[in-house]
Amino acid sequence: xxxIEVRADGRLSFRGRDYACxxxxxxxxxxxxxxxxxxPIGDYPLRRVLYRADRLDKPATAxxxxxxxxxxxxxxxxEDAAYNQQVRLPYPASAEALWRQxxxxxxxxxxxxxxxxxxxxxxxxxxxxxxxxxWGPTEGCVALAPEALxxxxxxxxxxxxxxxxxxx
Numbered sequence: 001x002x003x004i005e006v007r008a009d010g011r012l013s014f015r016g017r018d019y020a021c022x023x024x025x026x027x028x029x030x031x032x033x034x035x036x037x038x039x040p041i042g043d044y045p046l047r048r049v050l051y052r053a054d055r056l057d058k059p060a061t062a063x064x065x066x067x068x069x070x071x072x073x074x075x076x077x078x079e080d081a082a083y084n085q086q087v088r089l090p091y092p093a094s095a096e097a098l099w100r101q102x103x104x105x106x107x108x109x110x111x112x113x114x115x116x117x118x119x120x121x122x123x124x125x126x127x128x129x130x131x132x133x134x135w136g137p138t139e140g141c142v143a144l145a146p147e148a149l150x151x152x153x154x155x156x157x158x159x160x161x162x163x164x165x166x167x168x
Contacts, residue, residue: 002160004128004152006039006142007167015155019148025137028164032114032123032140034078039140040123041166045112046156050098052106059107059150062157068105072098076124084114084124096125104130107149111162128162 004014008028012021029038046063053067075082077093087095098105109128118124123140131143142162144152 002156003043004156004160004162006162006164008165009167012142012144012148012152014152017151019144019152020131020135022131022135022138022143024140026140028166029140030166032126034076034121034123036123037137037140039138039142039164040113040126041164042113043161043163044126046128046158046160046162047110047112047115049153050105050108050110052099055103055106059153061153063109063153063160068098068108070099074098074125078120078124083120084118086110102132103146104132104143106130107146107153109149109153109162 006012010021012019024037024039026037028041030041032040048064049059049061050066050068051059058065071089073087073089073091073095075085075087075093075095080093107130111126113126114122127141129141129143130146
């Protein structure tokens, strides 16, 4: 099994290569809570890849890939039955838009964090996605430069896991 390792120092390693990554504004957290801004420590499967077909070609990967639609969202309302799941907008409960004006979600890897089944309040929308141009922090995700994320995806498959290490 291939493992992507993420460290508190903002480094991601995969298949002998090392990349800079951005982490949550609250750093690494052992016990993820909705809205805490922390990147959860743990070992997560890569579920699927979402991408903006209007901005780039379908990423090369062995993972399932789906083009985003302009009305795609992700439910972040702990009390809702669709918590931590993809939804169509407008949605009656709180949901984050996946179709963004910036480029952060041009490529999004859905991680298996709090999804089998989702536990209300234990975190939603924890993704591997594109970093901000200034490498600013995420809301709890892991973010890479576009070239780095596409390089990782090209060698990732259904057996690949993302491990956020408690190395502090």
